[in-house]
Amino acid sequence: MYQTCNEHHFSFIFKTYEKSLRNFLYYKFGDEDQAFDTAQEAFITLWKHCSDVPWEKAKGYLFTVAYKKALKVVAHKKVVLQYAEKVEPNLSTNESPEFLIEEAQFKQKLLNAIDALKPHQKEAFLMHRIDKIKYREIAEALDISVKAVEKRIHQAMLNLKKHIEHLH
Amino acid sequence: MKDENYLAKLLTDELTATEKNKIPPEDLQIFEAIKKHSAELETPLNKDVSKMLATVLHSPKKKKRYRMSIFQYASIAAAVLICISLGIFLNNPKTTYYAQRGTAKKVALPDGSEVQLNADSQISYNTKNWSKERTIQLEGEAYFKVKKGSSFRVETQKGTVTVLGTQFNVKDRATSLLVTCYEGRVQVSNNNTSVILTPGNSITLTKNEWIENKTFVNQPEWTQQQIRFEKTQLHEVIAELERKYNITIQTNGSVNNSKYYTGTIPANDLTIALSVIEQSFKVRFEQQNQNSYTLKEH
Numbered sequence: 001m002y003q004t005c006n007e008h009h010f011s012f013i014f015k016t017y018e019k020s021l022r023n024f025l026y027y028k029f030g031d032e033d034q035a036f037d038t039a040q041e042a043f044i045t046l047w048k049h050c051s052d053v054p055w056e057k058a059k060g061y062l063f064t065v066a067y068k069k070a071l072k073v074v075a076h077k078k079v080v081l082q083y084a085e086k087v088e089p090n091l092s093t094n095e096s097p098e099f100l101i102e103e104a105q106f107k108q109k110l111l112n113a114i115d116a117l118k119p120h121q122k123e124a125f126l127m128h129r130i131d132k133i134k135y136r137e138i139a140e141a142l143d144i145s146v147k148a149v150e151k152r153i154h155q156a157m158l159n160l161k162k163h164i165e166h167l168h
Numbered sequence: 169m170k171d172e173n174y175l176a177k178l179l180t181d182e183l184t185a186t187e188k189n190k191i192p193p194e195d196l197q198i199f200e201a202i203k204k205h206s207a208e209l210e211t212p213l214n215k216d217v218s219k220m221l222a223t224v225l226h227s228p229k230k231k232k233r234y235r236m237s238i239f240q241y242a243s244i245a246a247a248v249l250i251c252i253s254l255g256i257f258l259n260n261p262k263t264t265y266y267a268q269r270g271t272a273k274k275v276a277l278p279d280g281s282e283v284q285l286n287a288d289s290q291i292s293y294n295t296k297n298w299s300k301e302r303t304i305q306l307e308g309e310a311y312f313k314v315k316k317g318s319s320f321r322v323e324t325q326k327g328t329v330t331v332l333g334t335q336f337n338v339k340d341r342a343t344s345l346l347v348t349c350y351e352g353r354v355q356v357s358n359n360n361t362s363v364i365l366t367p368g369n370s371i372t373l374t375k376n377e378w379i380e381n382k383t384f385v386n387q388p389e390w391t392q393q394q395i396r397f398e399k400t401q402l403h404e405v406i407a408e409l410e411r412k413y414n415i416t417i418q419t420n421g422s423v424n425n426s427k428y429y430t431g432t433i434p435a436n437d438l439t440i441a442l443s444v445i446e447q448s449f450k451v452r453f454e455q456q457n458q459n460s461y462t463l464k465e466h
Contacts, residue, residue, distance in 0.1 A: 007225055014221050023211050036215050043224040050229060084210045107205050114206075128179065129206040135176065150176035157175035161198050 004058050005050040013058050014043060020131035021066055024141065027123040028070045030077035038073065042066040063141030079122070081111060081130075106164070113163035121156040124149055179203055261296035267308075270414025272390070277302075281320070282313040286339075286390050288411045309339040311388045314352075326373055327358035336365075337388040341404065345373040348383050372398075393436045399428040402449050406463065409445070413438050417453065418462045424449075 002009045018039065025035035042065045046053060053061045114122060124142070127133045135153070139146045174191075177183040178199060188196065267273035267285035275283045275291065278298050283291060289308025294301075302320040313335045314320045322329040324340040334352025339345070347356045348370035355364050356371055363371060363378065372379040381398060389396035395408060403423045410417055412435050429448050433441040442453045442461075452464040 005229065010225065011221060014224065018217055018220065019213075022213055022217075026211050026213060032213050032215055035213070036217075036220075040220050040223065043220070044227045047224050047227055048230050052230075080212055081209050082212055083205070083208050106201055110202060110205050114209075125206070126209070130209050130211065135180070147173075150173040153176040153179060154173035157178070157199060157202065160202050161195065164198060164202075 002055040003050075004046070004053050004055050009055070010047065010050065013046075013062070017059060017062060018043075020127075020133060021062060023131050024063065024123070024127060025066055025070055027079055027126050028119075029073060030079040034073060038066060038069050041069055060137065060140045063137070064143065067141055067143065078115065079126075081114065081126075083107060109164045110160065113160045116163055117156055117159055121152045121159065124152040125156040128153060175199060261294055262292055263295050264290060264292040266290040268414075269411055277304075279317060280315045284311040284391055286310065286412075287414070306338055306340060309337070309341075309390070311335070311337045311391055327356055330355040330357070335387070342407070343374060343404075346398075347371055347373075348388065350383075350386055350388075389432055390435060393434065394432050395435050395441070396432050397429050399430055401425045401428060402445075402451070405429055405445055405449075409441065413441070415459045415461060418456070418460070420462065423463070424465060 002012075004010060004013070021042065022035045022039045025038045026032060029035055029038075042062055045065045046058060046062050049061075114125070117125065120142075124138055127138050127141075128135070133141075135146050135149045139149045142149070171177060171187070174183060174187055177187070191199070265273060265275045265283075265285060267287055267289050269288045271287055273285040275285065277283060277293070278295070279302065281302075283304075285291065286309040289306070289310055291304050291306050291310060293304045297303075300318075302314075302318060303323060304321070305323050307324070310322075312320075312322065312331075314331055320331050322338050324338065324345055326340065326345040329336065329338055329347055331352060331354045334354060335350040336352075336354045337346075337348045337350070339347070345356075347354060347365065349365035349367055351367055353364060353366060355362060356373070357363070358373065361378065363380075365371060368383055370381045370383050372381065390412075395412060397405060397408070400408075401423075403419075403425060406417050406419065406423070409415065415438070427449055429445070431444070431448070433444045435441075446452055450465075453461045454464055455461055
């Protein structure tokens with residue numbers, strides 16, 4: 001059975017969640033250093049209370065702690081995002097140059113549209129899209145209902161479309 | 169729309185075809201494009217996290233307060249009882265250490281004395297009596313650094329070595345026993361005779377004779393990744409190579425034992441070791457597979 005207090009098992013938690021936890025905090029602060037420090041504090045808190053946190057609850061605990069710590073921080077800089085470089089080049093596809101230009105334009109518009117989202121819609125949307133966190137887990141981390149998460153995501157989608165169309 | 173948050177379902181592929189068909193096609197195209205490209209996004213974070221885990225694991229842990237049920241207390245009591253009774257019936261205070269072929273091993277004894285075991289060698293001693301009687305049974309070869317104290321005995325099939333605090337090497341082989349003293353005084357004895365060695369001196373006991381010799385190093389060569397031979401016949405050299413490198417050497421019948429070898433070969437480089445022996449005895453080792461060789465005499 002996995003134990004949160006076991007260094008080996010704890011390292012497993014660390015390696016699995018450190019990236020998405022730092023991302024989560026980055027969506028809040030837009031500041032990499034701040035996200036790094038707060039993520040470290042959250043891990044230290046989990047380690048300190050490891051005997052009270054069962055293995056299955058560790059992830060939720062980690063995000064909840066990070067979320068509470070983040071509430072005390074008021075740095076709101078711009079969240080910068082980028083597209084992952086494609087692994088395989090699109091050489092074999094029959095996509096026309098026009099299509100590729102259109103796609104590049106769309107991707108840029110999407111970045112602008114995300115930037116314009118309200119913070120609580122943005123963070124839920126990015127947690128789902130970038131870190132592939134389930135709605136139920138986002139709800140736990142943000143201390144809201146699953147329904148509320150779905151609403152934020154839905155609203156985010158509508159606003160993104162509106163923004164992209166507006167830029168046509 | 170039935171579900172007010174249908175776009176959240178679109179992102180998790182939980183939207184049914186009927187629900188999907190209700191979205192105007194030009195809108196759906198944009199939503200699908202958002203879904204596709206947002207999944208390709210990433211953050212630009214590139215701070216090095218390699219030290220973070222260590223920092224976290226070195227931070228203090230809160231002590232757990234154990235609350236045990238009566239059942240847990242009972243099982244602990246039962247476990248203690250079982251241990252005590254096993255201890256009474258299976259009281260075997262003998263401790264044994266064995267260094268496998270191709271390895272060496274360092275052992276700390278209860279009094280702080282130190283033993284280095286050469287490949288394929290074993291020591292055992294009685295833990296219970298150790299403080300009263302420092303006696304070790306040895307098979308193979310070992311180098312001892314003995315803390316000062318009551319007498320320290322090393323027993324082999326062919327003879328016993330007795331010392332006070334000192335450093336010495338005992339090499340117990342099929343036909344001989346070689347003891348070398350590096351510090352202090354060492355007494356070597358069998359049923360008939362007894363001799364006292366001083367530093368820099370060694371003695372070889374064979375079936376019929378005691379041969380005295382000198383050493384010019386201050387600890388055995390094998391502890392320095394070397395193998396030392398003094399007037400050694402080929403079959404003994406082969407046995408030593410097999411033991412130290414964990415290989416087998418087929419000899420196809422009898423080995424010419426008319427020649428003796430005196431010298432040092434490396435204990436960590438088989439190629440060089442074999443080539444030195446090949447040149448000295450005018451023989452050849454043919455490799456059969458990874459750990460097996462055949463001896464060819466010219």
